[in-house]
Amino acid sequence: MKNLLGAILFFGAGIFLCVLPTLGLPLLGIPVAFPHIQLSAERLTGQPILGIPGFYLTxxxxxxxxxxxxxxxxxxxxxxxxxxxxxxxxxxxxxxxxxxxxxxxxxxxxxxxxxxxxxxxxxxxxxxxxxxxxxxxxxxxxxxxxxxxxxxxxxxxLVDSVGVMHCADPDGEPPLKGFAPVAMGGGIYRLGFEDSTLFPKAEASLVPCPGHGEGGKEAHADGESANTGLRVVVTPFLRTAxxxxxxxxxxxxxxxxxxxxxxxxxxxxxxxxxxxxxxxxxxxxxxxxxxxxxxxxxxxxxxxxxxxxxxxxxxxxxxxxxxxxxxxxxxxxxxxxxxxxxxxxxxxxxxxxxxxxxxxxxxxxxxxxxxxxxxx
Amino acid sequence: MEPGELVKVAQMIGAALAIAFGTLGPAVGIGLLAYGAMQSIGRNPEAAPLIQTNMILAIALNEAIAIYALVVALVLIFVGGG
Incomplete structure (x- = not known):
């Protein structure tokens, strides 16, 4: 009987600890954004290697x-x-x-x-x-x-997580899959996992996206979602081969x-x-x-x-x-x-x-x- | 609902159906395989290493069919049809 009580307490505490972040973070006002997943390997370089078309460093x-x-x-x-x-x-x-x-x-x-x-x-x-x-x-x-x-x-x-930050696919249909960048100092940024469609405060820390800043401005002018053009994703240096x-x-x-x-x-x-x-x-x-x-x-x-x-x-x-x-x-x-x-x-x-x-x-x-x- | 959203919904349902029905057959197959292997190990425990090797191989071949369904589902979700 004592063992049973212990087991229930143990698993109860375990389940509570597991569920706490899922329920707790949104309750604290930090909605968590779903990670970006891409089927094909990401390109690390803009230009093809040796000028061969379609031959990129992935x-x-x-x-x-x-x-x-x-x-x-x-x-x-x-x-x-x-x-x-x-x-x-x-x-x-x-x-x-x-x-x-x-x-x-x-x-x-x-x-x-x-x-x-x-x-x-x-x-x-x-x-x-x-x-x-x-x-x-x-x-x-x-x-x-x-x-x-x-x-x-x-x-x-660090595999799959550290890499070059760049703008989310500008040709994609809105809402773009991506995150708002958050400065950490020293020229290093992290992804703002606070989903900015649900959590507008993250907008304050946005940096301009050099790739298609124009698109971002247009989105502002249209009065649509302010950060449509300011979503970024990370291309990791290493991804499981x-x-x-x-x-x-x-x-x-x-x-x-x-x-x-x-x-x-x-x-x-x-x-x-x-x-x-x-x-x-x-x-x-x-x-x-x-x-x-x-x-x-x-x-x-x-x-x-x-x-x-x-x-x-x-x-x-x-x-x-x-x-x-x-x-x-x-x-x-x-x-x-x-x-x-x-x-x-x-x-x-x-x-x-x-x-x-x-x-x-x-x-x-x-x-x-x-x-x-x-x-x- | 816009046409684009309808395509998205169809992709999601298609992916779910692909993986759901695609894994039915391999699940039964792997169950039968493990059943046979366990029985033979029970009858002849000395042959266990040989049976295990062949069982893993056969399970992998069986599982490949489920993986095809998985790849179809993944392509539907992440690449999309249009």
């Missing part, structure tokens, strides 16, 4: 570069430590380290990386087979580690091209009989049907690219939106649960991408023809 690209750097540094540190330990062991096999442990027993970073690598290589051997596993392993491990690092980028502070369909599509295309290359390496030119089943023609009329069916394989490879890219993109983008929306609805407490969920989804999607790469390779190298019907 914030997902910088984020991908950062993920690469992080991964390389981690791998270099782990590799350096492992080599140093191994050298000491070669020098004197009976030596012990500072904690009196055997030098051959991996520890710390080295242990973490060894566990990951061992798991992936075991998975590759299980799915692809012992012959091709060592060859596909570097690609599969790279995909896993890169996607994992990129997925986890949105847990790093896998929330850009271009990134995931590129990864999927690279994966499927690699799979085709492995198929040719394993079976030679006869790999392409999978797509144009010419040998089946010797069976007579039914052979023609088999030839037609084999053309569907071409379509199936294209659909694999689509499905791989959309799965990763959809999961991670939906996760990012979910985190934003939950933080907007219930700012305290509840987002933690969803952060845990997103950490799990980040690992799972990286794992699934790598596993599908392995499975497709396994199918490609295992041949086809008469016994392929059993596999499929």
């Amino acid at each position: 914030n997902t690209f910088t984020s991908m570069l950062l993920a690469d750097v992080v991964l390389l540094v981690l791998a270099a540190v782990a590799g350096f430590m492992a080599r140093r330990r191994l050298k000491r062991w070669e020098h004197n096999p009976k030596a012990l380290d500072a904690q009196d442990d055997d030098l051959l027993v991996p520890k710390g970073w080295q242990n973490t990386f060894e566990a990951i690598i061992e798991y992936i290589s075991g998975l590759a051997r299980q799915i692809v087979g012992a012959k091709w596993a060592p060859k596909i392993f570097p690609i599969a491990a790279t995909i896993f580690l890169l996607v994992l690092t990129a997925n986890w980028m949105h847990f790093v502070p 896998t929330t850009d369909l271009n990134v995931t599509l590129a990864l999927a295309v690279v994966t499927m091209v690699t799979v085709q290359i492995f198929g040719v390496m394993a079976l030679g030119p006869s790999y392409f009989f999978k797509f144009f089943n010419l040998p089946a023609l010797s069976k007579g009329f039914l052979g023609w049907i088999e030839l037609g069916v084999s053309w569907l394989e071409v379509l199936s490879e294209g659909l694999k690219v689509l499905s791989l890219s959309l799965r990763l993109f959809g999961n991670i983008f939906a996760g990012a939106v979910l985190l934003l929306v939950i933080a907007y609805l219930v700012p305290i407490g509840l987002p933690l649960i969803f952060y845990l969920l997103e950490i799990l989804i980040g690992v799972l999607q990286a794992l699934v991408f790598m596993m599908l790469c392995l499975v497709f390779t396994g199918v490609a190298v295992s041949g086809h023809g008469d016994h392929s019907a059993k596999h499929e």
Whole structure:
């Protein structure tokens, strides 16, 4: 009975603390504006890179570069430590380290990386087979580690939140999605989350928007909403790389091209009989049907690219939106649960991408023809 | 109500319907998958790692269908049709 009362008190206090900001902030006269969400990656530069039309520096690209750097540094540190330990062991096999442990027993970073690598290589051997596993392993491990690092980028502070402030899309229909900028001193501004359509006091702190100041003035002259032209949004310097369909599509295309290359390496030119089943023609009329069916394989490879890219993109983008929306609805407490969920989804999607790469390779190298019907 | 607002409302309802009906099938599919996997693990606990790997793979393939619906809904909301 005492435990039950404690539990009720605990959850009651929890729920109260969670709901308080949602109800409390508007009651105090601070309506909270819904965050700005954009499906395509934001451009960081006004002009295309190298003058190539449509080729802009996007914030997902910088984020991908950062993920690469992080991964390389981690791998270099782990590799350096492992080599140093191994050298000491070669020098004197009976030596012990500072904690009196055997030098051959991996520890710390080295242990973490060894566990990951061992798991992936075991998975590759299980799915692809012992012959091709060592060859596909570097690609599969790279995909896993890169996607994992990129997925986890949105847990790093300042990612998705610090960036260049610029005017909300001037061509959009009013009311513009955006926020009133609030000066914080030192040339740094923050977004005024006090929704200025509901909370007119924020207008006082508005700064002129250089992009389309004229539009703002016109809006003033029309006597419409005073800050129609003065709404700004932030383009973050970094945005989780896998929330850009271009990134995931590129990864999927690279994966499927690699799979085709492995198929040719394993079976030679006869790999392409999978797509144009010419040998089946010797069976007579039914052979023609088999030839037609084999053309569907071409379509199936294209659909694999689509499905791989959309799965990763959809999961991670939906996760990012979910985190934003939950933080907007219930700012305290509840987002933690969803952060845990997103950490799990980040690992799972990286794992699934790598596993599908392995499975497709396994199918490609295992041949086809008469016994392929059993596999499929 | 202006025509633009009507389009907006239609987009929102379309997105809701897309995700609602799009997740029905995969939900049943994932349930069946987990049911089968749990039963086989119960019968043969030694095979658990192998079953788990294949189950996650099959769930991911199943989930892809729900993700298509999710992408359609996201495109309807954030990109819009007009």
